[in-house]
Amino acid sequence: MEKVMCYIPKTLNEALEIRNKEDVIVLAGGSDLMVSHKRTIGLTPKFDKSVMIIRNLPEIRKIYMDGSECHIGAACTSREIAESPLVPWHVRQAASRMGAIGLRNSATIGGNIANASPKGDTPGPLYLLDARVKIASTDGVREELVSDFIIKFRTIDLKPNEMITEVILPLSEDDFDYVFWHKVGTRKANAISKVTLSQAVKFASDGTVCDYRASATATGSKTNRSRDVENIIIGKRIAPELIEEVIAAFDGIISPRAMPEFRRESCRRSIRRFLTEAEKRRIEGCRDKVIDTYDGYYVPCAPVCRLS
Amino acid sequence: MDKTISFKLNGEAVSITTDPLRRLLDVLREDFKCHGVKEGCSEGECGACSVLLNGEMVTPCLIPLGAADGQEVVTVEGITATEKGDIIVQAFADGGAVQCGFCIPGMVVAAYYLLSRNPNPTEDEIRLGISGNLCRCTGYDLIVESIKLAASRGGDIWKK
Numbered sequence A: 001m002e003k004v005m006c007y008i009p010k011t012l013n014e015a016l017e018i019r020n021k022e023d024v025i026v027l028a029g030g031s032d033l034m035v036s037h038k039r040t041i042g043l044t045p046k047f048d049k050s051v052m053i054i055r056n057l058p059e060i061r062k063i064y065m066d067g068s069e070c071h072i073g074a075a076c077t078s079r080e081i082a083e084s085p086l087v088p089w090h091v092r093q094a095a096s097r098m099g100a101i102g103l104r105n106s107a108t109i110g111g112n113i114a115n116a117s118p119k120g121d122t123p124g125p126l127y128l129l130d131a132r133v134k135i136a137s138t139d140g141v142r143e144e145l146v147s148d149f150i151i152k153f154r155t156i157d158l159k160p161n162e163m164i165t166e167v168i169l170p171l172s173e174d175d176f177d178y179v180f181w182h183k184v185g186t187r188k189a190n191a192i193s194k195v196t197l198s199q200a201v202k203f204a205s206d207g208t209v210c211d212y213r214a215s216a217t218a219t220g221s222k223t224n225r226s227r228d229v230e231n232i233i234i235g236k237r238i239a240p241e242l243i244e245e246v247i248a249a250f251d252g253i254i255s256p257r258a259m260p261e262f263r264r265e266s267c268r269r270s271i272r273r274f275l276t277e278a279e280k281r282r283i284e285g286c287r288d289k290v291i292d293t294y295d296g297y298y299v300p301c302a303p304v305c306r307l308s
Numbered sequence B: 001m002d003k004t005i006s007f008k009l010n011g012e013a014v015s016i017t018t019d020p021l022r023r024l025l026d027v028l029r030e031d032f033k034c035h036g037v038k039e040g041c042s043e044g045e046c047g048a049c050s051v052l053l054n055g056e057m058v059t060p061c062l063i064p065l066g067a068a069d070g071q072e073v074v075t076v077e078g079i080t081a082t083e084k085g086d087i088i089v090q091a092f093a094d095g096g097a098v099q100c101g102f103c104i105p106g107m108v109v110a111a112y113y114l115l116s117r118n119p120n121p122t123e124d125e126i127r128l129g130i131s132g133n134l135c136r137c138t139g140y141d142l143i144v145e146s147i148k149l150a151a152s153r154g155g156d157i158w159k160k
Helices: A012-021 A078-083 A089-096 A109-114 A123-128 A227-231 A240-253 A260-284 B024-031 B076-080 B083-094 B104-117 B123-129 B140-159
Strands: A025-027 A051-053 A063-066 A069-073 A132-137 A140-145 A150-152 A163-169 A178-184 A195-203 A209-217 B003-009 B012-018 B051-053 B056-058 B072-074
Touching: A012 A051, A012 A132, A012 A163, A078 A089, A078 A109, A089 A123, A089 A178, A089 A195, A109 A123, A109 A163, A123 A195, A123 A209, A178 A260, A195 A260, A209 A227, A209 A240, A209 A260, A227 A240, A240 A260, B012 B024, B024 B051, B051 B104, B056 B104, B076 B083, B076 B104, B083 B104, B083 B140, B104 B123, B104 B140, B123 B140
Parallel strands: A025 A051, B003 B072
Antiparallel strands: A063 A069, A069 A163, A132 A140, A132 A163, A178 A195, A195 A209, B003 B012, B051 B056, B051 B072
């Protein structure tokens, strides 16, 4: 077998120079690429282009706050993200339930976005929180909403000389009154999402909804979120008929292929559960922010904890 | 294209000239004779090949050798040569954790990783700690009991 080149740059600038000269496959954690290019036991994976390993680039392996925005380096692993108190709750939830421990120590957020799988764990929360990707090349840097960057199944808006360097989160659970994240998988560990709903709501002082968001993964060719659907409830007080209206509209934007009715019903129940419980808690004055369960089906989530 | 890759393996500096896209798993088994690193699923699901990379448990079937350049790798051979590793091995033997034995090197690495981060785990935390390691004999209960035994026998050793 003909061997391809493998670059192991030591700095981000070096990596960008290589990317500028050659259209290399960028490999971070390897949890997707090593599987999709694998051959049989004992054989080296077969790549059709040169590969550049960026797993250990220090510039893109840190999490920090810049003002109120959380910046996550593209090569940060799921474990680093799940354990960082700086990272917004929804993203931590998704990172903490991705694969199992060994995989979470390899898989990166940049890779999860670049893989552009509709079942990817992090895009749901990233869409929900209007996250942006920072993209660098030797020509400079640019930013783009994750929801625009992921064009469709396995297709991203990345030029051959560009690299994802950071994910930027302008919002967190602090910007909402109640939050919801629920992954339906076949088991607790190593589960690929059957469907995952991320939601958040904020009320105005008069009890009307001033912000509501919902995103679903594994329900179409990319993560689904629609401002039109969310606008149905914004400016109004939550009521059962209104919830059903939101559910029907959300049902209209998703297009699950396999097991469509199961996935649609999971979305309906998640939205109904979240909005009903949020309104109940608002009326009761309950400040417990996390709404994480289906009726009669409890899956514990990590509590909200952030640095003040 | 071959490259020289240098890293620390079980505390010793090593170096090898080969294709950096070879899986770390293959290099550990074939070139460094670390046969405790078992290949099960080849896609990061079963945990049989678990090793520590810079102290973090990973599955080297998913890691190209080049990603280990300049890093530190510890296999089950390195772990069992330590006092902590010895406690785990003895607890697994006394607790009857081993059936066919194929998953056990990965389980030992997972137990070591868990107890090093959490010296007094609850049963749920132990089950979570080995949730990426599959035992096809389904002998999880005795493995969990053996990890509890290792935690109690090790005591303060795990806090070091």
